[in-house]
Amino acid sequence: MIALQREPLDLNALNAQLESPNGETGAAVTFCGTVRDDGQVIALELDHYPAMTELAMQQLVAEAEQRWTLAKVLLIHRVGRIELGQPIVWVGVTSAHRAEAFAACEFLMDALKSRIPLWKKVHYHDGRSEWVEAKGSDAQRAER
Amino acid sequence: MIALQREPLDLNALNAQLESPNGETGAAVTFCGTVRDDGQVIALELDHYPAMTELAMQQLVAEAEQRWTLAKVLLIHRVGRIELGQPIVWVGVTSAHRAEAFAACEFLMDALKSRIPLWKKVHYHDGRSEWVEAKGSDAQRAER
Amino acid sequence: MKVLFFAALKEQLGVEQLDWPTPAATLGELRQQLMAQSPEWQQAFSRYAQMAAVDQSLSPDSTPLADVQEVAFFPRVTGG
C-alpha cells in the first residue's frame, strides 16, 4: 500500500497494519523520517508531481516485491508543509525472515530519495527558505 | 534502554519513545520479531540466564553506540511463554542519518540472535515441544 | 506537447507548465530548444533540470518523443 498525504502520519495505525496476529510473518522493519533541526529549520515544504509520484511509488513497491519475498509493504509520504519534528515518510515491511525485511526497507528508502519525484524546501526561523540540494551519497546508494 | 519482560510488548509506547518532536533526530528504524507459524506452532517459551542476559544486552547496546552515532537505542525482549502472533523482540534505533540507524538495528538483531543468552522452545498444537536449534546463518551473520 | 517544471526549476523559471509547439525528436533535443529561449532558461536548466520524465517515467535525454503527451523537467529529487 502506498499513500501521499497532506495530513500528519498516524504512526500507531501504520504500525498496527504490520501486526501478524496469526503468525503469518515473523519480521517487521520500519523506517520513519522526521523533519530534523539542521540549523534554524522550522518546517519543510514538499513539492510533488501529482500524475507521477504515486505511480512511481507503486512501481517501486512492485520492484521490492519482486526482489524479495515480502508479506506487506507500506510506503507513506507526506506532501505540503510539515513542521519541525513531524514525520515526513514512513516505510514498513514484513517478511518471514528479517534479512529480507531489512534489505527491502533500506532499498525502498534509498530509492525513494533518489528516484521518486518529491522535492523538499526548507523554511528557516528568519523567514528565508531554500530548496534542498540532493546529496551525492543518496544518488550513489541508489545505484548499488 | 534495555528490558527483559514477561508482559506483552506495548508497541505504541515503544514507538512513542522514538519520536523526536524537537527534530533532534531524523531517522528511526525499528525491528519487531513475532512468533511465526512455522507449522503447527501454538507458542514459544523463552529461557534466559538471569544474571547474564540483561548485562549482555547492555554491553551490546554500548557496542552499537560506540560503532555508530546514535541518539536512542531500545532493545526489548520477552521471556517466558509467548503465544503465536505475539511480538517477542523489539529493537528501535534513532540517529541523525538513516544509514547508521539501519546498520545499527540490523547489527543489534544479528548479535541478539547469536550472542545473548536466550533460548526458544516451540510448543506445537499436538502437545509436543522442542528446543529451537540455532541456524548456521545467524552465527555467520554475526561474524560480519 | 505539454511540458511541466517542478520545485526549484519551476520557481526559477516562474513557469509551471507550457504547451510546446515545436517538434523535437528526443528529450535531449527538446531540452536544447527550451534552453535556447533565453539566458535565463539556459541558466535555470543548467542548474535545476538534472532529471526528466517522459509520460511520467524517468527518462534519459536519448528518449524519443514520438507520440508523447507530457514531458517534465526537474532537479534531482530529495524526498524521504
Place this chain on the structure above:
Amino acid sequence: MKVLFFAALKEQLGVEQLDWPTPAATLGELRQQLMAQSPEWQQAFSRYAQMAAVDQSLSPDSTPLADVQEVAFFPRVTGG
C-alpha cells in the same frame, strides 16, 4: 565453583546447577571433567553445550578459571 546449565542442556541433564569441587585450570578442563562423569553427560554436552560463559561473559574453552565464581554451559543461543 557454581556451574549452571540452560535450555536443552539443563533439560537433558535434569540438572539446573551444581557446586563443582574439583579444581580445573581452564574452562575446557572443567568441560572434560563434567563430561567424564557418565555417558549421559558426555552425550548431552556433545550435543547441547556449544557455548559457555565464565562469570557471565561468553568465553572460549581456553579461558583460565582462577578466581572464577560461576560458570555456565548452554546450547547455541536462539533469541530474537
